[in-house]
Amino acid sequence: MLARAGAARLIGTGLVGRMPQGMTSLATLLLVRQATDSYAAAGAAVGASALAAATCGPLLGRLVDRVGRRLVVGPAAVLQACAFIALALAARAHLGAAVLVACAALVGASVPPIAPVVRALFGELYERHAVRETAYAIEAISQETIWIVGPLAATLAVTLVSAEFAMAMLAAVVLAGSLLFMTSPLLGLGDQHGLLAHEGGSALASVDLRWLLIPVSLMGVALGGVEVGIPSLALHEHSRAATGYLLALWSLGSMLGGITYSRARSGAPLGSRYAALLALNCVSIVPLTLAGSLGVAAIASLIAGLAIAPALSCMNSLVGHVVIPGSEHEAFGWTLSGLVAGVAGGSALAGFLIAPAGVHAPFGLALAAAGLAAVGAVRFRGRFGAEAGENA
Secondary structure, eight states: OTTSTTHHHHHHHHHHHHGGGGTHHHHHHHHHHHHHSOHHHHHHHHHHHHHHHHHHHHHHHHHHHHHOSHHHHHHHHHHHHHHHHHHHHHHHTTOOHHHHHHHHHHHHHTOOOHHHHHHHHHHHHOOSHHHHHHHHHHHHHHHHHHHHHHHHHHHHHHHHTOHHHHHHHHHHHHHHHHHHHHTOGGGGTTHHHHHHHOOSOOGGGOHHHHHHHHHHHHHHHHHHHHHHHHHHHHHHTTOTTHHHHHHHHHHHHHHHHHHHHHHOOOSSOHHHHHHHHHHHHHHHHHHHHHOOSHHHHHHHHHHHHTTHHHHHHHHHHHHHHHSOTTOHHHHHHHHHHHHHHHHHHHHHHHHHHHHHHOTTHHHHHHHHHHHHHHHHGGGGTTOSOHHHHHTO
């Protein structure tokens, strides 16, 4: 798959361009908390950024379908860099929570649509279904490095220098990373074809895409529950430092699962695999609901991540089958937004449940959401078999 000229460069530069996504939430939280002395304001800023990203992601994807990749990615990167600087200056000037929340929302609204571009390009680069799905698996595995390296880099920048410096660093990374990404010659592949094929309709005209957003969003809720549950469990065990390595083990589990899936997929229809992987994701969360010590939590966190990258890889392959030609970038924007919105909602609900129901409540929420996601994917069982996939 990586033997295709420019493929490794596309994935590598895309990873650099998306690195701020793994740093932004924590850096924003620490900056706004420092500037306002309020966790409520900090949480509102992070939530506003996530909501704006979920809302504007499909719109940016649709714009890519209409005008081309570079004409959207470049301006979005410049706008987001300006938003990072504005947020840092507003915090330094102590302009108040409302201004900081507005700046954070602008940061979220201007995320360069690099992920939808990469995923849509895989449909142009690889005609064979098996090769294309391997590409999605590799992309899902590499994406985990964002969630491992990003928070660590943000923490180091804030601790060693300042929160304002972290924002300036994010502005530099999004500009440099997006510029590197736009130098890929593959970005021009199929652009003209996409513009001619697009007739102005929305990607949501696809009934299957609308149905797919249900399990995608529910999986996001499950991820959000685990994302909040792991730190709460670590704090309950009086070990703030354990939060980092437990979250890293969760991401490592996802990477290991993705590597295994990319090497040993079954011949079952794509839709059946997706439903099975979501069911496996549900089962893999069970050990976290029973974890009573950090040692058990470490093993449980690794297990809980095993089905994530495979499920995301399978989801992206499904999008390629159900999308309306000419609306690929918008379609991938919708699934990404559904996932982000689910994570935001799951995180908020999980945080609310801890006080009345205990530190394991977020994992109960994640388990329920993951189970509902598996049920929601039943519609796709038995669909998109290997023969159909090869002809797609």
